[in-house]
Amino acid sequence: MFIGEWYHTIDSKGRLTVPSRLRDLLPDGGYLTRGFDRNLLLYRRKDFERLTNRVQQLTSTKPENRQLFRHLFSGAVTAQFDKIGRVVVPNYLRDYARLTGEVTLAGAGNYLEIWSAAEWAASAEQRANSEMNSQQFALIDLAFTSAGGANDGTPELGAASRA
Numbered sequence: 001m002f003i004g005e006w007y008h009t010i011d012s013k014g015r016l017t018v019p020s021r022l023r024d025l026l027p028d029g030g031y032l033t034r035g036f037d038r039n040l041l042l043y044r045r046k047d048f049e050r051l052t053n054r055v056q057q058l059t060s061t062k063p064e065n066r067q068l069f070r071h072l073f074s075g076a077v078t079a080q081f082d083k084i085g086r087v088v089v090p091n092y093l094r095d096y097a098r099l100t101g102e103v104t105l106a107g108a109g110n111y112l113e114i115w116s117a118a119e120w121a122a123s124a125e126q127r128a129n130s131e132m133n134s135q136q137f138a139l140i141d142l143a144f145t146s147a148g149g150a151n152d153g154t155p156e157l158g159a160a161s162r163a
Contacts, residue, residue, distance in 0.1 A: 001025075002107035007117070010103050014094055015086040018042075022105065022112060023085055032093065032114075033076040037123065040089070040097045040114040042079060047110045089114075 002025060010016045018026075031048040035041045043051065055072065058065040075096065079087045089099060102117035115123075 001109055002112045003109075004107045006105040008103050008105065009101055010089060010094070010099050014089040014091065014099075015082075016089055016099075016103060016114070017084070017086050018081065018105065018112075020085060022107075023081055026079070026081070029078060029080040031076050032079040032087070032089065033072055034093065034096055035113060036071075038097055038116075038119050040093055040099075041108075042087075042112040042114060043110070048076075 002022065006019050006022070008017050008019075026042070026044055028045055030045055031043045033041050033043070033048075051072070055068065058068070060066055060069065075093055077090055077093070081087055094100070097114065098116045098119060099114070100116065104115045104117050104120040106113040106115060106120065
């Protein structure tokens with residue numbers, strides 16, 4: 001799972017060093033594509049293939065689906081690491097995400113987000129919005145109970161999230 005925040009730089013040739021801890025999650029490289037918030041997404045191969053299978057189940061007769069196809073796939077590239085752990089980010093993806101100089105890598109569970117440091121800082125207030133966060137967390141049941149109903153300290157998602 002991709003977790004944590006990492007701070008690096010991207011050079012003028014588009015080379016970005018990915019920390020070894022994160023590269024370990026990408027032993028055979030991955031796929032890099034446009035994100036939804038002026039960022040980039042780096043997926044493990046198996047997760048991108050799973051995403052591809054789900055997206056391809058959508059009908060291409062709907063304009064919004066075609067937009068999603070274009071957004072995800074037209075910008076996607078395979079991501080391979082060089083001997084010192086760098087991945088090359090193509091110009092068009094750097095331009096899309098406004099990547100120059102300082103870059104933030106942010107874990108997002110099944111994928112890694114790549115942000116310009118300025119865009120990441122600008123989104124900090126939104127991420128810290130307690131009302132929005134509580135509404136989002138309300139969508140999942142955060143109550144941890146054992147199978148018998150008594151809380152014995154064994155984490156188990158509550159019934160609402162299993163439904």
